[in-house]
Amino acid sequence: MDKRKIFISPVTRIEGHANITIELDDRGEVSDALFHVNEFRGFEKFCEGRMYTEMPTITPRICGICPTSHTLASVKACEMIQGIQPPYTANLLRRLMHIGQNLSSHALSFFHLSAPDFLLGYDSDPASRNILGIAERYPDIALRGIRLRKFGQELSERITGKKIHIMGIVPGGMAFPLTEENRKALLHWIPEAIETVQLGLNIIRKFHEENGEMVSSFANSPTMYLGTVGPGGEHELYDGRLRFMNQDGIILQDQVMPADYLQYIAERSVNWSYLKYPYYKPFGYDNGIYRVGPLARLNVCTRMKTPLAQKEFEVFKQLNGGRPVHGTFYYHYARLIEALGDVEDAEIILRDPQVTSRHIQHNGRWNYEEGIGSSEAPRGTLFHHYRTDKTGKLVGVNLLIATGQNNPSMNRSVLEVARQYVKGDQISEGMLNRVESAIRCYDPCLSCSTHALGQMPMRVQVIDSRGQLLRQVERG
């Protein structure tokens, strides 16, 4: 069969660490898409033999955008090994830092990476479709976006002295207290941060209004969802239990202890990607596709914890009459609703009289051989699972990363967009952008950092079954 292929290569290296092959059948119709993830570092192996207490400082190096979530999942696994709980104030400080990371990551995703598409247009000049292009046309918006991210980073810096790969979160609690001076400095940011998120919400609303059909039909096939919720089903990032929801909004499993994750999640290795394909175990590989991240968290939770976010959440819930919202494009909206809740929540914590207490650490020692911890990274639920020998040396490490769990649906979203926008071997610049934005909706760690200053470079080749080049479109 004359199976033609289109390769889209958002060049593995520079920023994508991913590329795409779109396969055409002999009638020139899209038959399949393979989303190649090109990054593998081997943490599961090289952590073996180290002491479990080293993990909270090693594992943030998995990802520079969600290091705090890794540290938190890691200390929780350590605390399960020790059988202890951190003090109240330590939990407050961890929450603050976690909120900070979520906020800076969401700000980056929205203002640096996605707003250029919304404000300048998908088909505008690629050379300036970036945050610097926004700075030229809308200097105030660019500056505000940069400053919102800065506030998020400062929440970590003012607690532990570092913005990225923070060192202060340790098994049993925190290494540093929050000073009164820093508490005040952080509170100072709140009004501006609320305003900036509202500004983002206005941009997205306007875009929704003007592009209604595209927004609601964009990669919108239903999936299951997984997210962390609090005891009352409320939205939760740091410390809760798992909820699985099916595509119609029925709760399949609720208040699942993260330590039981292996009962519900399995994953499969595939030959075309260094990222494995996780799925909801009871439904099997073919039917168990689920999503995590902001959209999933909003779909599964019953309410937001703060008033402004709750008001926006109610609007969100109406998008699909109370049922889960599936359109991949709504990830952006979900992210901003979370960001709003983050800022409100930060204020509540900063006003807690105990936030500057110096009782921030409990001492523990090795007690159990196994520890499992989870937390919600900006991109979704992640799990750390450690097994140790009796001296505390690691003998087994398993890591389930947020973006990994979105991998199957990212692949599917790319396929859907390709079906919609690729006709035969006709490839337009606009099509590349839409494939790119199908990935970008998920804000995958593997491609979000470096194209902060530009678009994804891509190469598209149409090749017939004998490997002959029929057409090539390039940008980058």
Added chain:
Amino acid sequence: MQKKKLATVWLGGCSGCHMSLLDIDERILDVARLADIVKSPVVDGKEMPEVDITLVEGSVTSDEHYRELIHIRKKTKVLIALGDCAVMTNVTGMRNYFNLKDVFDTAYVHAVSNDGEGQVPDHPSLLKLNEKVQPLHEVVKVDFVLPGCPPDADAIFYVLFEFLNDRVPNLSAVKKLKYG
């Protein structure tokens, strides 16, 4: 003074060094006034434009990183190793204590969450990992190193700003300069 051309590249790292670069916050606009931040390079013979300064994050972990780094070296006047992974492989290099097959098998065949038999990915579109991770200077001549995991944003800005103004940065003037 003519506007400089600047590139930033991500090899085998966690993107934390690029995040720290973004942590220069509003000063990114100062950088943009002095330099065009041009696209990052594409290997496979694709042209990276001639640039004045390239910041490289991460270690050399694969065949593509290796080719790309050599290509970058040809195209850039100043090559800066940004962060501990680029300077001395850091956490990325921790797999050097094991053989690559074991590292692969642990993740793709033996992981407790895996179903079935597992398989190590080997599609032709995937890059091939090198047996050992290398720091940049083992592959090309590096003009300047800025350690840190990641380097502090102020340090990155200072180094960049000096080069953009045709001066060689003086690292002893940098606060918070350290490995890790």
